[in-house]
Amino acid sequence: MTCRLEHMTGTNSNTSDPQPRKPARWLRNLGVNAARYARQVESTAQSMFAGALPTHNMFTPTPTNPLLGVKMPSAETIVLNPLMRRRSFSVAGTGLPFERVGWVQMPGLRRFALGYFTSHDRFCTLAMADDTGAVYMTGDLYANLDAREPDLELDVTDSLTTDDDSRFGGTKPAHIATVEGSARALVGDIRGRDGNGRMVWLARFLKSANRYTIENARAELPARLRTDLEYRDLMAVCFFHLYLAVSVNGGLQGYGAGNIISNFRRFSPLAAIRTSVSQTDTARAHRMRVSGLEEYFADTMRRIGVMGDLSELEADHGSEPLYMIESPVSHARFLVWEKRMPYDAMLTSLKLEGAVNRFLLIDKWLDYNAAHSEQPIEDTVTFKQVARIDRRLLRNPSLSALPPTHPVHILDDPECFRVDDYLHFGRGMSLSASLDASQAGVGVDVRHLVGSEWIYRHALANAVNALWLPFRFDTDFRSNLQQGEVAFAFTSASRTLMPDELINMRSGAMAELDEAERSRISAEYNLQIGLIFASLAFGASEQIRRVSLRMDSLGLEEAVYERDNAIKTLMDSAMTQISDLTNLEDFTTHAGQGRFGERGSALFSGSEETSGVGDDEHDGVQTQAMQTDADFDRELRDLLEHDESTSSDDTTTHHAESEDDTVQSILNVDEEFDRLRNSNPSIKHLLTVTFTRDEFIDYMHANSCADPFAVYDAFGAQYDYDGTEGFRPVEPGFSMDDTRFTGDAAYTIPERRDRPLDATVARSLGAHNVRDLSISREEMFRGTLELIADTAKNDGLRADRKATYAMGLIEQCADPELRNHATEITTAIIDGTPIPQITSTVERALADARRKSQEMVFSGDEEGAIANMERVIGELDEMFESDGVVPRYFTSYTDRVVYNRLFAMPDERIALVPDALFQAHLDMGEVLFRYDRGEEAMAHLNTLVRYAPATAGVHIQQAIRLCVSEDWNSVRAAALNALRVACDPVDAANAYYYYVCASWMKGDTAVAVAAGNLATSLTQNLAPAQRARLERFRNLAMAQGEQIAQTGAQAVGVLMRHDVPVWPQVECAQIIRDAAFTATNEKIFPVAQALNVSWYALQGGNLGPGGMQFLRSLNA
Template identity: 20%
Template sequence: MAQFRSPIRRVLTSSVVVLAVVAVVGIVRALTLGSVAWALVAIAACVAAALVGVFAATLGAGSQEEQSGATDVTAAQTAAATRKDQAPAGEKDATPSAAAKAEAQSNDALAAQAPRSSHPDDNADATEAADATDVAEPATQTVEVVPAESSPQAPAESQLDFESVAQRLQASADPMDELKLVVGDIRTRMAQVDGESGSQAQATLSPSGIERFFARVLVEAGLFEKDVKLPRIAVTRSSRTGTLRLRVQDEQLSYLARLRVLKLEAALAAAQRACAYFEDPQSATVEDCYRLMQSLANSICAQSAPIDQPLDLEAGEVPDGEWAVRRSIATAIESLQLPYRLEQHFRTNVADGNVVFQVALTPEQVFPSSMYVDGIGLVHSSREMRRKVASAYAQRLAILLAATAFRSSRRIKHAWVVGTVDNATTHRCYLCVDFDRWRFARLDLAHVDDLRRAMRPFVPNMRVEDGILRPVEQTADLDEARFSPAWRFMPVELSSRRLPKEAAAALGTQSVSGLGIEEASDRQIVAGNILLHLADAGEKDATQRNVRTVLDFTRDDPDPTVRDAGERLVKSMVSGTSPTDPEAIGHELVFGDPLSRAAERGRDLLSKRDAAGAVAVLEPVLDHLDRTGAYADGKGVVWRYFGSYVDRALYNRKYASDGRALLLAPDSYFAALFYASVAQVMLHHPQRALTHARRLVELAPLDNHAVLQLVRCLEECGSMDEAQEVLTGFLRDAHDPESIGLGYYRMASFMWNKGNLLAAQACYQSAISFMPSITPIVVMEVAGLQQPQVTQVAGTDAQDAQDAQSPADDASGDAGEKDDAPDAQAPADAQSAQVLGSPAQQGAIRPLTQPLSQEEIEATLGYHDIPVAPTPQVSQTVMECTRASVDAEVFPVARNFVNVLAAFDQDDVTLDVMDSLGSEPDQ
């Protein structure tokens, strides 16, 4: 275990530093608060730091003694045998000095066993890589034969436990360093056995062929190279295939770094499959592993069943529907066993029988730097060899994806596959194939050996020269109307389409317009048309021409708000008060009414904490609307506001069965009510604030901002029981992670205030699980509540608490959600902090250090009649609406629902379906 002592000492040293910091904090708290508890904490930290420091020093002394005694060969062999008996599974027992020495000579001693990945072909700059496919190839190919590896004197026995290595990589903050330790151990033993480092007599175990292969492919992939700076990487594992994946955590990634990451990931995948394939890892040779890797790449099509065997449907899916086809394709893609990362996008148009894939082909630089050649053995792969292999792999991948599309539905008649390579400077297409179902059914997917013969019937748009794909013109695109019809993205409010019977039942409306949420959609469309015809301000008679343009587009519109907006804009143009910038003119047309201006002004004043000014601006406008009865419900009509398409569909399912027509209230009306309520709370007028909050919930019963503001106002008025009842109903209907997280966070304050600390802990843990960003606030809040002298959270914590209750910053821009949530810039003041003192004052405090299990959380919540959100009913309703909106091809609504599913679970299949919906094509 000597090689682990240095890392252990570093860990112990870090622990000493942490304990010292804790001791200092304890001393300061003890002096400032006069707390005996903090004094005891400080003393304990000091004692622990001293003990850990002594242990680290002892460990360091032991390491020095072991290094000084390393010259005694007999003692070294005995120590090695002892370490072999004690080493955990999957860990290597090379000494630190040997591992360091092996890493230092990675370019010299192991050149024969593991050729460097800094081959001139691999280290080409971005420009050279971009033009790789256009370089003329020599007429003859020189093959460099790798010298045969010497027969090890020590017995070969594999010490590689790939599962253990995978777990360590997933848990490591720096998985590449962890991987270097594993490879370094193998290379150390290779150097000893092969007589390249020290004496062969020192070797106790010879690395097996799989271990040598593991080290070789990773060295060739550039694991130890420093010519390219690698990004921050996290190792994850596919839940479907078990394959390790390298997730880049940096926002930007250079092209050469991307190639390095892809090659390292492919090397890990090759090693993983070799470890899983060979029943006797001791007998497998390096050549066997390379033959296996090449065989798998040449037989990827064999994993697909014939296209007349459809993919499985899930419960509730409509056969041959858009949702079922997209979900089936995404599931099949994520379940493919491939040697290289698959990066693709797809679109479906089931009604027309079309599916298209656009695939980022694997660059030739990612393919192995060594290959096995029959009759010769292992050789360093040349650029031409890699390009041929990459070209063949691209064609087989196209066939495999087409088979996946055809198996998703019998209605799919054509599957296009577009293969492209994007490097640092260029975008190039290398194949574009229209596979038709009739000809494709004749292919034997288990034996796709003759690629030329397999592809010829489909007349592919590709150019193959000497087995290498050359760039061609791209003749298909994801956004074409045959794959993504533009009407799918038409504004919901302006659609005249009727929904199919099944979709209408799931979405609670007979027409697509019944899912609308944008009251200003008509004005926005008209404004866009006007902007296309406006004359420049410097042109002759510009004002007269622009007035005529505005009147032409607005005076005969059936929407009265459009006519009013046009008249208002014309008056400002004539008087010279209208803006001259085209975008400002469009904004004036859409949001230039007095209510919108008042709401915008109120928001600005609240952001400056001028509550009195906000009230002075907002209250007169709201009073006028109340007196005139604007937006008041009547016998045959109701006015409602919705922040998202999900809210609208769920409202339809729950409330819209009374037969009354629903009209959309302006966003500015909702915003004005919200800002007025917040301002009244700041001015300590809780009853006035409560009046506005009740109107908010009447206007938007499913909106989280409205309901949480009502809870806050009820607390301010002292109606704690009613506030808790409202919050309980809110959790029962909550359908997205942010709403659920905020609901549990607020419920925790009620439980704590009542002395139900276990329930409070369950709520806090639930809030954190659904909304991790709230964790620092919860930690500080609980820490403050557990101090007897503290009766409310400090002002900075209260600021964070309000920010946590305002998810607009996190949710803005999400598909189907309005990005102008009214509380995005509302002033921050404590929501729960002001009422969380009584348990501490009563002394009913216990440390909340032991986390509850999920079963304990659910049992605790149920005992206190707190819903476990999302409830099964809500989850089922959301899933039904998701499928219905995708099948009905109402994509603005569908994107919003799929986005909610992805927020709960970042499953690759859900993300692929989300990506397949695309965005509105450019017109």
């Protein structure tokens, strides 16, 4: 959030230097000459404005100044007089074509002029500055600045409290001596407009006690032009030294990290990096200031090779393959590619991404120092200090992954691990998630949230995604608070991503790293990251007693290594075989046999028999992008074995066969290259360890992290580390799906579970048993039979109890086909005979009926085809509605919970309708509408509504058909029914749309326009025709002079006055919130995931990284 400076403060007497001087002699004698001066005032005032008028026409077109490269106003000369305040200073050596520049304050104006002095009383105006921190390039003293965009502006962005006197012109930095009191200062940015009209970050300023300090400036400024500045002096220095002088010395640019970050916001990633490095070189060539941080950034990027040709990452006809995104939580940067890249290009982009984040983390640490009166800051840091900081943060990422809560002296105490900070942060995220749940109306007292899986998983997900780490990582976790267990998996950063060069802490010089050193740095970095994750997992809940950690590799680096070796093998083999072909003796020996000639003829004819690769296999090369790692390894082994056979010394026996294979191998090299390029890497497990809470925290308090291997060894970690290769794959010591991490059957769908629910859970979910949350008839059918079969195998139960249990499952399922076979099933259980194989006949019956109807249509009997389908569908409807059973259909677990809470009757027995029967009703409705048999079609739609009253889409389909018949009251009712159960903004917007149509046709103009406003605000996915119609309704209402809602708040008020639900404050919203919380805590994760997705949709659909991580933890 930025804001302009409020007003100009302070005044200065006339002088030629920014430092205050003694008043002129005539001013000191002002009291003596007061009478004489009063008589002269009138004549002076009359001549003042005449003399101040420019000598040139101020309305002439503004010429382009080729020296500055920007639009410059005409040289408008003002004749100065004693009533005009002024200040001048020299700009010699800056490259500007002026000797002395400054500002002139006109009497009676809040603005002041910026320009250059041609003599002691002649001033040429170049720009006007106002009292809000804006400068406008114009020579017109009375120009209307309100209609113009500023060419230079100052914006306040933050505030700080500092006791560093040196930043305001004093001599005592805070780290050297304590000064009296602390200064409260505003912090702001200085930005200037470049030749393309874009605002470019130039520097930073501080304001305290109406005095200003310029920091992070590209121009080399003496102390008198940098600190303790009055407002007008500040604006003049910014305009001439930071804007114009920098423009003429290589182009407009800022200083240090601020300039680089500004470039990342303006350009594509590669262009931003190259521009920043070029600007650094330009600034150094023009003897302007270059910070140690940007110098280190340029050196790092050159070593990666950014300034050279990165063919796979370069723009193709203006289309950039890479773009940069910023995490809204951690502010880490990620390079994202639009299309698939070769592995080496991916590794290069990931290495580039890591270098950018390392640079930003150093900048963040320097900014923290600046805000807390610590040293060094960017204005003072050297290249070597930056290199040391980079090495410290890389070897101990815990120092920068979270913003420090207190000053951390990285250069002095690099080995400290901030375990308490991470424990407290995890605890804070847990409290935040608890408050979010309470404020969202989950209906649970915060005091009763201890042990909540919903709270813990949100807290850990949010904490993990708040980390700012230099290298990209992926995480997954499972938790079981009841047993105090957490399983946490994360991906490692390979040695390829590590820098090629780091500073040698002893010699102070940059040193190249060999593979062993890079492997060691990578290993220690990844181990430190694991300790951070473990700390967060323990901190998010005191119930967690054990954290099982697993470190994985994406296999990207290994895939590149294997691919390169395989390609080398291919090339060696091909070159050897080519050499064999050019052996004249061997060729002439066997040419007379005709085998080579025949083979070659058949080869080029494309015969599968002789080509060695069939057409199917050749076509399959195009699909190798999804090949598994196992396939890759197997084919690689086959390839190597083939090479060994073809290079055999037994040429007298197998030479003819080798010739056959030689020619085909040469022709297939390109295909092999494609296969090797497109084969996918796979996850490899590198390390597993289990930390126990008390021992882990005690160990971290008692020991530093100078050797993170020692921490893992103390807890019996399983890993295989090689000094050159790094971590090698190992068999993991646990699985993420172990029941100790998830609970029993937590990821099993309700259709396959039988678990009673207590009264509190039953009220929230509207279900007394997990099976009452089932939605799929097919899964319910199979799941019931599986539960019965498992019970029949239980030797601990008597046969009669098994039969009673089986009968209870069938009655609970209420499926008509299972009930028809109930006697057979129970008899088999009692007799101890195998349970008969039972399959559903519904799908087969509908398929047969559809096939017969198609044959009737082909024979011209369309009426008979319709009648046939109607008969079969009617019979199935009757079957599912028999014996007081209520047939219902659900599209999601959210629909089922909403139905249970809103529509279900006490002791209602529900039979799930098969997908095929529901689809048959939908298809028949479409067919009958096409045949203009609207009433019969509506009957099918009404059946769908009866089957699925909690599904918004069904009600919307009904509203669509009712619009055709212009039954507007029914359309409005159908739209309201859809709105009542809509848990998605698209469904809600469509419901509002049809409500608008009905209301408009009924003459309720105000309600129609208000509902239309809400529909368009909910989603961008409304069809263009729908948006156009809503806009047309609004325009017609305005043309008729109707009083309609103009704002969102007014629209909501209109709808509430007419008892129209305002989404998302609809009836199902609170149900979904409560149920999502309950299902997560009860470990019914398939249901919990659906409910939480709907809950996020009700909140606006903004999942965020933490929300995605939370939902991922609910995946099987």
